[in-house]
Amino acid sequence: MRPIRVRIDSAALRHNLDAARRRAPRSSICAVVKANAYGHGLTRAVRALAAAEGLALIELEAALELRRSGERRPILLLQGFFSPEELEPIATHALTTVVHHPEQLAMLERARPAKRIAVVAKLNTGMNRLGFPAEDLHGVLERLRNCPSASVVALMTHFADADGKRGVRWQLERFEAASAGVDLPKSLANSAALLRYPEAHKDWVRPGIMLYGCSPFPDESAAALGLRPAMTLASELIAVRSLNAGDGVGYGGTFAASGPMRIGVVACGYADGYPRHAPTGTPIIVCGRRTRTLGRVAMDMLFADLTGILEAAVGSPVTLWGEGLSADEVAASAGTVSYELLCAISQRVPVSEAP
Numbered sequence: 286m287r288p289i290r291v292r293i294d295s296a297a298l299r300h301n302l303d304a305a306r307r308r309a310p311r312s313s314i315c316a317v318v319k320a321n322a323y324g325h326g327l328t329r330a331v332r333a334l335a336a337a338e339g340l341a342l343i344e345l346e347a348a349l350e351l352r353r354s355g356e357r358r359p360i361l362l363l364q365g366f367f368s369p370e371e372l373e374p375i376a377t378h379a380l381t382t383v384v385h386h387p388e389q390l391a392m393l394e395r396a397r398p399a400k401r402i403a404v405v406a407k408l409n410t411g412m413n414r415l416g417f418p419a420e421d422l423h424g425v426l427e428r429l430r431n432c433p434s435a436s437v438v439a440l441m442t443h444f445a446d447a448d449g450k451r452g453v454r455w456q457l458e459r460f461e462a463a464s465a466g467v468d469l470p471k472s473l474a475n476s477a478a479l480l481r482y483p484e485a486h487k488d489w490v491r492p493g494i495m496l497y498g499c500s501p502f503p504d505e506s507a508a509a510l511g512l513r514p515a516m517t518l519a520s521e522l523i524a525v526r527s528l529n530a531g532d533g534v535g536y537g538g539t540f541a542a543s544g545p546m547r548i549g550v551v552a553c554g555y556a557d558g559y560p561r562h563a564p565t566g567t568p569i570i571v572c573g574r575r576t577r578t579l580g581r582v583a584m585d586m587l588f589a590d591l592t593g594i595l596e597a598a599v600g601s602p603v604t605l606w607g608e609g610l611s612a613d614e615v616a617a618s619a620g621t622v623s624y625e626l627l628c629a630i631s632q633r634v635p636v637s638e639a640p
């Protein structure tokens with residue numbers, strides 16, 4: 286069998302959930318498990334995150350799957366529903382839905398589901414993605430209260446720059462002005478706001494990336510935040526060769542040796558989810574030692590510099606990211622964020638639980 290695999294460390298998931306709890310001790314935690322728990326496998330992640338009070342995701346099918354497997358906690362659909370047919374299963378399985386748009390409100394008003402549906406009303410406070418304009422809040426709440434198929438359980442918004450320079454204050458002020466006097470539980474904070482802005486914690490926090498052991502911040506590492514990587518992408522060398530000065534490596538020969546050197550071929554490529562745009566110099570671990578990738582990433586393989594790693598041979602262990610090398614670092618080198626790397630792990634990579 287091809288040696289590539291993903292190992293998921295459930296103890297790390299639990300550890301990171303504890304870290305979130307310590308940072309936001311007065312809030313309930315709604316663990317964000319969208320996109321197959323950021324690539325970690327929904328069932329496994331949800332089991333490890335048993336101490337979270339609620340779960341949030343995007344995909345109705347996955348939410349129903351959780352209910353069928355006996356999950357009893359509140360499950361929030363972060364984009365809500367997309368057609369009236371979805372309201373019946375949402376009601377029957379007691380899922381909680383975001384309502385963010387007048388179209389959804391109208392669908393709810395026309396529906397007659399078997400049970401009332403728990404609704405979280407979403408406000409747009411500056412992200413300009415989903416949510417009602419702040420000035421519409423009271424009208425929306427009025428309509429929801431008069432709607433026999435809905436019962437409003439909370440108010441939420443989402444931050445645009447909790448991980449960046451603008452921070453959250455400007456949105457927090459808009460949210461607080463709009464919701465003054467509204468007696469509903471409130472949910473605002475993603476991982477970045479949970480970690481940096483206690484004033485944004487409110488009743489429910491919604492951490493995602495930090496639970497998986499990555500940092501939401503470009504300027505602060507996961508280790509510095511006390512987080513542990515939950516996913517390790519590992520493989521092995523399947524070939525080792527020696528190059529002479531001027532020899533190129535891989536498609537396009539974008540890397541050429543300046544003198545004699547040894548390189549390793551790693552069984553991992555972009556069809557496994559490794560970013561093709563990771564350039565020469567992206568960090569990688571071979572035989573427990575940090576080195577760099579070379580040349581272009583191919584569909585099923587990539588190259589590692591074996592300079593100074595004399596013991597490297599066919600079968601030597603390689604870590605692409607995870608334990609010992611944060612996905613944040615690989616992502617930064619590839620011009621993206623760890624979120625994208627974690628979610629991109631492809632179907633063909635076998636997943637196992639870390640010992």
Ligand SMILES: *Cc1c(COP(=O)(O)O)cnc(C)c1O
Pocket residue numbers: 317319363443474475476477491492493494495501
């Ligand atoms: C994905 C998502 C989150 C979690 O964000 P992280 O940055 O991963 O913590 C929280 N809230 C909403 C609405 C989301 O879509």
